[in-house]
Amino acid sequence: MPFVVELDNPPVRFRNALIVLALTCIPFTVHAASKTTWSFLGGQIGPEWRITGQAKTTAEIGGLRIAPQEDVKVFREAQFLHAVDSVEITYLSPQDAQAVLLWHRPGDPAEDVVQLPFLFSSTMVASTIKIDTGWYDEWSLHPDMVGLMLPKGADIQLLQLSFTGWNLWDKVVGFVRSYWTFDRFSPYSVNFLWGPIFTVSPIARESLFAELPPHGTYANTVWYLLLLVMIAGCTAWGWKSHNRRNVILCVAGFLGALWIVSDLRMGMEAISYARADLTEYWMQPDAEKKFRERGDFPAFLSAVRPLLTDRGRYVFLTQFEYPLLGLMRYHTYPSEPVAPEKITEGVDTWVIYDRPEIAMNAEGQLTSEGKPISLPGEMLLAFRPGVFVFRTR
Amino acid sequence: MFVFFFLIGFLPLLLIGWLAISALEGRARFLSQTERLIYGAILGPTVLMEVVFLFNAAHLFRLNLLGYLVSILLLLVPLGILEWKKRSSPNPNPNPNPKLSKPTIIILSLLGLWFLLKLAAGMTILMSDPAYNDDVFNNWHYRSKILHHEEMLVIHRENPGVTAYPPTVPMIKVWFALVNGEWNDRLAALTSPLWYLLSLALVWCTLKRSIGRSWAILGAYMLASLPLFLIHGFTPYADLFVALHISAALLPLYAALTGNSEQERSAWLRIGALGTALLPMTKNEALLMHFPPILLIAGAVILWCLIHGKLSLRATRSAVLTYAILVTAVLVPWLTYKWMNGLPFGNAKGISGMEIFWQENILRSLFITWVLEANFLLLPGVLFGLLIVRFRTAFFSPVVTLTTFTLTAILGISMIFLFTGLSTEALRQTGSARGIVQLLPVMVVLVTVLMADMYRVFVVRK
Numbered sequence: 001m002p003f004v005v006e007l008d009n010p011p012v013r014f015r016n017a018l019i020v021l022a023l024t025c026i027p028f029t030v031h032a033a034s035k036t037t038w039s040f041l042g043g044q045i046g047p048e049w050r051i052t053g054q055a056k057t058t059a060e061i062g063g064l065r066i067a068p069q070e071d072v073k074v075f076r077e078a079q080f081l082h083a084v085d086s087v088e089i090t091y092l093s094p095q096d097a098q099a100v101l102l103w104h105r106p107g108d109p110a111e112d113v114v115q116l117p118f119l120f121s122s123t124m125v126a127s128t129i130k131i132d133t134g135w136y137d138e139w140s141l142h143p144d145m146v147g148l149m150l151p152k153g154a155d156i157q158l159l160q161l162s163f164t165g166w167n168l169w170d171k172v173v174g175f176v177r178s179y180w181t182f183d184r185f186s187p188y189s190v191n192f193l194w195g196p197i198f199t200v201s202p203i204a205r206e207s208l209f210a211e212l213p214p215h216g217t218y219a220n221t222v223w224y225l226l227l228l229v230m231i232a233g234c235t236a237w238g239w240k241s242h243n244r245r246n247v248i249l250c251v252a253g254f255l256g257a258l259w260i261v262s263d264l265r266m267g268m269e270a271i272s273y274a275r276a277d278l279t280e281y282w283m284q285p286d287a288e289k290k291f292r293e294r295g296d297f298p299a300f301l302s303a304v305r306p307l308l309t310d311r312g313r314y315v316f317l318t319q320f321e322y323p324l325l326g327l328m329r330y331h332t333y334p335s336e337p338v339a340p341e342k343i344t345e346g347v348d349t350w351v352i353y354d355r356p357e358i359a360m361n362a363e364g365q366l367t368s369e370g371k372p373i374s375l376p377g378e379m380l381l382a383f384r385p386g387v388f389v390f391r392t393r
Numbered sequence: 394m395f396v397f398f399f400l401i402g403f404l405p406l407l408l409i410g411w412l413a414i415s416a417l418e419g420r421a422r423f424l425s426q427t428e429r430l431i432y433g434a435i436l437g438p439t440v441l442m443e444v445v446f447l448f449n450a451a452h453l454f455r456l457n458l459l460g461y462l463v464s465i466l467l468l469l470v471p472l473g474i475l476e477w478k479k480r481s482s483p484n485p486n487p488n489p490n491p492k493l494s495k496p497t498i499i500i501l502s503l504l505g506l507w508f509l510l511k512l513a514a515g516m517t518i519l520m521s522d523p524a525y526n527d528d529v530f531n532n533w534h535y536r537s538k539i540l541h542h543e544e545m546l547v548i549h550r551e552n553p554g555v556t557a558y559p560p561t562v563p564m565i566k567v568w569f570a571l572v573n574g575e576w577n578d579r580l581a582a583l584t585s586p587l588w589y590l591l592s593l594a595l596v597w598c599t600l601k602r603s604i605g606r607s608w609a610i611l612g613a614y615m616l617a618s619l620p621l622f623l624i625h626g627f628t629p630y631a632d633l634f635v636a637l638h639i640s641a642a643l644l645p646l647y648a649a650l651t652g653n654s655e656q657e658r659s660a661w662l663r664i665g666a667l668g669t670a671l672l673p674m675t676k677n678e679a680l681l682m683h684f685p686p687i688l689l690i691a692g693a694v695i696l697w698c699l700i701h702g703k704l705s706l707r708a709t710r711s712a713v714l715t716y717a718i719l720v721t722a723v724l725v726p727w728l729t730y731k732w733m734n735g736l737p738f739g740n741a742k743g744i745s746g747m748e749i750f751w752q753e754n755i756l757r758s759l760f761i762t763w764v765l766e767a768n769f770l771l772l773p774g775v776l777f778g779l780l781i782v783r784f785r786t787a788f789f790s791p792v793v794t795l796t797t798f799t800l801t802a803i804l805g806i807s808m809i810f811l812f813t814g815l816s817t818e819a820l821r822q823t824g825s826a827r828g829i830v831q832l833l834p835v836m837v838v839l840v841t842v843l844m845a846d847m848y849r850v851f852v853v854r855k
Contacts, residue, residue, distance in 0.1 A: 274514035
């Protein structure tokens with residue numbers, strides 16, 4: 001039976017338009033991002049890989065394990081069939097290691113290898129580092145050599161390297177979603193707000209406000225350019241024909257629309273700050289309260305404050321002196337945090353926050369890396385390991 | 394409960410301000426009740442704190458309930474008598490506004506709902522931890538707590554740091570702590586939302602008086618939509634306090650130029666004189682950067698009014714005297730206090746001995762912070778465009794008061810970052826945007842007035 005379209009029937013016409021639109025979009029959606037993966041799993045390492053420098057390398061079932069005895073380079077030639085916008089490295093590492101991503105651009109002299117430092121954070125479960133290489137001007141979409149430089153003393157197990165090229169659809173979606181990606185409320189938010197940032201890379205979007213400054217283009221740059229084009233266009237169209245009223249209204253309307261969208265975007269960011277506070281702090285039980293980047297410090301502070309009100313001075317030790325020392329000083333005023341040297345002046349209370357090397361020994365003394373640093377005393381509050389209040393007898 | 398104590402504590406401050414404004418207004422009675430209340434709410438607390446400061450600096454009273462209550466009485470009694478004497482003066486009949494159309498009501502309701510949502514978000518952020526930011530726990534609230542505990546002004550003589558700042562804001566917070574009976578972070582932080590709402594109200598009133606209700610709605614919306622202004626509305630910093638005092642010093646000058654009678658112009662000048670006099674008591678940069686241009690603009694406005702017959706010689710002399718008396722009364726004790734205690738004039742960092750040379754990359758950094766980031770949405774670009782398109786209005790009409798100040802202040806801030814060691818503040822973005830936050834109410838009034846002018850010229854006249 002032939003398919004009959006009744007063009008004079010608006011609902012059917014609308015439905016068919018939707019079908020045509022959907023069919024048109026299919027090529028975008030089915031054409032996924034292009035990806036090349038070099039896997040080291042199952043001990044598979046091709047002859048194309050080269051290593052310069054002394055390193056103990058083991059091809060294991062779980063990947064290529066490299067323990068350099070000096071700084072080494074692991075690299076190979078590459079012929080990507082697609083453009084490469086980002087690199088993902090899946091690895092294991094028992095300790096932090098500062099590494100470098102290496103690549104060579106076609107046409108450059110052989111010795112000109114571009115280096116991009118990055119960190120292998122210690123992890124005992126397979127983790128993936130995602131690098132938005134497309135952000136860097138020095139990156140080539142078709143590098144002809146790619147590799148890693150690993151430092152002496154590192155112990156890295158490489159599982160796989162992936163190289164992704166985003167298609168147009170990915171980029172459009174990334175672009176739109178990046179505008180509605182919000183920052184978190186941070187100490188710098190009172191000084192400035194990054195605001196919306198456009199980026200086409202989904203990887204850049206994932207870490208938009210985690211890696212600062214954000215990788216992308218300020219939305220205001222785009223809006224100002226559009227406004228300029230709009231003003232130029234409208235002026236050319238209407239100014240000479242004495243249609244200035246329409247020109248002004250047209251530009252004002254466009255400006256108003258941009259303003260409202262920007263207000264919505266930033267207002268929603270403010271609402272997201274409040275929502276994060278509500279869900280991560282206000283609505284959590286005391287033991288699980290986490291406050292912005294300060295974690296459980298506010299909860300600890302609340303627990304500690306009553307123990308310090310009758311103490312003029314107390315020792316406060318933390319690995320994060322800024323801002324925690326100022327916060328302690330403010331919240332416990334008129335009690336005052338002092339340095340450990342003051343214990344000879346009768347200061348008997350120790351407040352320890354995030355100093356895992358400080359603990360109480362069997363004699364009841366505080367020790368730092370095994371050495372006693374206080375007289376014997378008792379634990380007044382054990383918040384969690386490395387976080388407690390101690391008072392000497 | 395602390396909100397209740399905040400409201401109770403604010404009443405006498407508002408009353409002092411309201412009476413002071415009413416006294417300065419004289420028998421002209423041209424201000425609306427809302428205007429009187431808004432200017433009163435802005436300047437009242439500062440007037441009271443000035444008196445409390447003088448008593449404490451002179452070792453007459455401590456910063457305790459007695460000291461505050463005596464100061465309140467000393468202000469309320471004479472101001473009350475003045476008000477009582479002229480209470481028979483009629484209030485002007487406000488011009489009835491035309492009724493709003495249905496679509497306008499719907500749009501305004503939506504905007505109002507959106508504003509309330511943002512307000513609720515801001516309050517949640519603020520109440521989660523009022524002392525979250527560095528300048529709160531190291532400066533504003535910390536100093537307030539010290540003043541509250543010590544009951545006197547405290548200065549670190551060897552390294553004055555933030556104790557060199559004017560004590561007004563901490564003293565306001567001490568008053569609320571005294572009313573509450575003890576220090577309360579959340580109570581002390583409520584001053585910021587109050588200043589935020591007062592800024593919106595002041596912009597609304599100024600625009601409604603000069604260009605009408607519709608433009609006032611637009612101006613208030615514009616200011617409310619500026620993201621960094623919202624953040625400061627819910628962070629216990631003092632930049633909005635400075636912004637309010639700049640506005641209370643400058644906007645009356647603009648109003649004086651557009652005033653309908655000599656009486657009205659004189660009254661606006663008296664209100665402006667009080668705002669100008671109190672400005673140095675907000676933050677150190679207000680004394681160095683904002684006070685001098687505003688005083689010069691005030692001088693120019695008075696001179697212009699005299700030359701163009703808008704003020705008689707007698708009224709001119711009265712205006713000059715008012716400025717001289719009020720400014721001297723506030724500035725001389727404060728400068729003497731600073732000099733006697735060896736306090737520097739910079740914000741936490743002294744300004745003497747600063748080397749002046751061109752700082753690399755600062756221009757780019759300022760452009761990013763002011764224009765490209767979302768701190769002020771598209772306001773800087775719109776302002777720049779309007780200053781070009783409406784050049785004549787911006788520079789050859791009463792608006793020139795706002796234009797001159799805005800450009801001078803921006804130029805001053807830029808010069809400091811471009812040529813001094815404070816450039817790191819711009820590179821790290823710790824101070825450059827906050828400098829603009831202090832100018833925002835004035836900038837929004839300027840932009841809205843220029844927009845209205847453009848609309849009148851290009852759209853209505855067509």
